[in-house]
Amino acid sequence: MVIAVYINSSPQVFINYDFIVEVFLRLAKQYPGHQFIFMADKDFDEKLIASKNITTVILGPAVKSPLRMQYRLNYKIPALLRRHKANVFISTNYCSVKTKVPQCIIINELPALHQSPWYNKSWLRFFKNNTAKFLTRPKSIITTSQFLKNELVEKYKIAEGKIDVAYQGIDENFKPVFWQQKDVVKQTYTNGLEFFLYAGPIHPQQNLMALLKAFSFFKKRQKSNMQLVVASAFAIADGELIKSLGSFKYRGEVKLLEQVPVEEMAKITAAAYTLVYPSRHQIADWPVAAAMQSDTPVITATSSTAKEICGDAVLYVNPDDFNDIADKMMLVFKDEDKRFELIAKGRQQAALYQWDKTAAVIWQAIEKCTG
Numbered sequence: 001m002v003i004a005v006y007i008n009s010s011p012q013v014f015i016n017y018d019f020i021v022e023v024f025l026r027l028a029k030q031y032p033g034h035q036f037i038f039m040a041d042k043d044f045d046e047k048l049i050a051s052k053n054i055t056t057v058i059l060g061p062a063v064k065s066p067l068r069m070q071y072r073l074n075y076k077i078p079a080l081l082r083r084h085k086a087n088v089f090i091s092t093n094y095c096s097v098k099t100k101v102p103q104c105i106i107i108n109e110l111p112a113l114h115q116s117p118w119y120n121k122s123w124l125r126f127f128k129n130n131t132a133k134f135l136t137r138p139k140s141i142i143t144t145s146q147f148l149k150n151e152l153v154e155k156y157k158i159a160e161g162k163i164d165v166a167y168q169g170i171d172e173n174f175k176p177v178f179w180q181q182k183d184v185v186k187q188t189y190t191n192g193l194e195f196f197l198y199a200g201p202i203h204p205q206q207n208l209m210a211l212l213k214a215f216s217f218f219k220k221r222q223k224s225n226m227q228l229v230v231a232s233a234f235a236i237a238d239g240e241l242i243k244s245l246g247s248f249k250y251r252g253e254v255k256l257l258e259q260v261p262v263e264e265m266a267k268i269t270a271a272a273y274t275l276v277y278p279s280r281h282q283i284a285d286w287p288v289a290a291a292m293q294s295d296t297p298v299i300t301a302t303s304s305t306a307k308e309i310c311g312d313a314v315l316y317v318n319p320d321d322f323n324d325i326a327d328k329m330m331l332v333f334k335d336e337d338k339r340f341e342l343i344a345k346g347r348q349q350a351a352l353y354q355w356d357k358t359a360a361v362i363w364q365a366i367e368k369c370t371g
Contacts, residue, residue, distance in 0.1 A: 001370065003027075004086040004101070006077065006094070007040040009062050019108060019144075019168055020092060021048060026359040028054050037084050039077060055084075066126035074098040088370050093127075095134045103138040104369045106362070107148055108168070113155060114281070132156060140369040142362055144168050147304040164365045167309075168286055169355030173266035176295035185271035189255055195227035196329060197272035197296075199265060200279065200287045202236045202258065207278045207301070207319050209241065212248060214276075214325035219250050221330060231257040231268055270294040274332045274339070277301065278319045288314060289353050292346030297339050299328045309353075313345035 007020050028036045028051040036054045038044070041062040049056060057080060063069045073091075078099040081089055089099065092106045111119050112131040119127070135141065135156050141163045143149045149165055152158040186192050198211055208230065215228045228250075236242065236258045245251050260268070269275065275291035277300040288298045289309055300306050301319035315328045332339050 001087045002035045002037065002085055003366065004037040004039060004077075004081055004084060004089045006089070006091040007038055007044060008092065008094075009041045009043055018171070019106070020090075022169060022355050023359045023362055024090075025050070025054075026355060027363055030359070031363070037080075037086060039080060057084075066122055069094065069126070088366055090366070093134070095137045097133055097137055102369045104140045104142065104362075104365055105134060105138040106142045106144070106166075107152065108144040110148065110151060113151060138369070140164070140365045142166050142365050145305050145308055147308055164361055164368075166358045166361035166365075167353050168289075169358045170286070170289050170293045170350060170353050171262060171266070173263050174269060174290040174293045175266070177267065177270040181267065182271040185267050189229055189257070189268065190227040193225050193227050194273045195229045195255075195271075197268065197275050197291075198228070198230045198277060199269055199275060199291070200232060200277065201234055202230060202232045202238050202241065202256070204238050204240060205279070205281055206238075207280050208238060209244065210319060210322045210325060211276060211278050212241070212244060212254070213322035214278075214329060215254070216248070216250055217322065217326035218329045218333070219253070221326070222333060224333070225253075226273070226333070227253045227255065229255045229257065229268065229272070231260050231265060233260055233262065233265060235259060266290075266294070269296055272296050274299060274329070276325065276329060278317065278325055280319045289350055293350035293353075295343050295347060297332055297342040298346060299325065299332065309349075311345075311349050313342065313349040315342065 005020060005024050024036060025048065032053050034053065038054055038056045039059055040056055042058055042060055043062060046056050059072060059076060063072055073094055073096045075098065077096055081099055081101045086101050089101045089103045092108060095103045095105045111124055111127040135152065135158055141158065143152065143163060143165055144167060146165050149163045152163055153160055198208065200206060236256065245254060269291050274297045275288065277288050277298065279301055288300050291298050292313060298314040299317060300310065300314050302316040317324045317328050
């Protein structure tokens with residue numbers, strides 16, 4: 001079987017890249033008798049390819065506009081599928097409407113329904129105009145949560161039997177560390193002091209202004225030297241946050257870190273006193289799973305996906321109520337028993353999300369698609 005996989009590293013869809021690479025590198029090793037065609041953007045790191053049954057086809061620079069994406073999906077990719085005699089085509093959030101090759105689409109967010117922070121207005125319009133078509137063409141669909149599956153069934157009337165749920169795995173870099181390693185991180189970023197952590201996109205939709213207000217309230221009440229670290233793998237895209245920090249009373253105790261490599265983010269996460277993740281965006285809750293795997297307690301916004309991913313292993317807050325966020329920060333700070341309870345429950349919950357389990361579900365969907 002020849003399996004063609006679209007690996008899209010466009011800035012608008014960075015959340016898809018690691019998922020696809022992690023899963024299909026595993027599948028290529030597990031099924032050496034099958035051929036995998038990685039259709040990738042120009043910046044794809046071909047050093048990742050460790051299996052002889054993988055062929056990489058570079059499509060060109062990362063797509064930055066919906067019009068170019070439509071050309072790629074409906075003309076360039078179909079020609080390549082014919083040339084390589086592909087038996088199935090895999091993509092994330094998109095599909096081609098110009099190929100007869102069976103398709104399997106992986107849905108890890110629905111920009112047409114949710115105001116995703118990853119997309120500008122033209123991309124959101126593109127998804128609103130095309131998502132229904134994208135969902136009717138594939139023979140099988142994979143979602144990364146039961147919440148998304150339910151939305152496809154309810155909003156787009158997709159048959160339940162056509163959809164499988166494959167939870168995203170957690171990067172193996174995220175793991176507990178010894179206290180000596182925690183001290184090194186704290187000396188590097190907070191002069192040796194304990195810190196609350198937000199890890200994720202520094203974007204207006206991530207609700208970081210509420211986090212600043214909660215941190216201020218916490219400092220006034222507790223009179224502690226606790227710090228706040230706001231860290232992202234990407235560039236800062238929240239001008240309001242930067243402006244507000246200029247007049248923030250505790251600005252000297254807030255550290256903004258951007259473009260943090262995953263290995264360093266893992267160390268920072270493991271050293272944090274607690275992860276505070278107040279995002280209203282219901283899809284991107286995976287930093288909380290990474291924190292749980294790192295034995296770091298979590299405070300996160302109440303949402304359908306958060307409850308599905310975290311169960312009772314975290315403290316939930318109303319993301320629109322900074323007092324609620326501050327109260328939970330104070331609870332973890334004052335109640336060591338509660339903190340250790342969260343760590344233990346989080347460790348058990350995180351064990352559910354392993355890339356090998358994800359890959360197994362996706363392989364079953366591929367067989368369903370080609371059967």
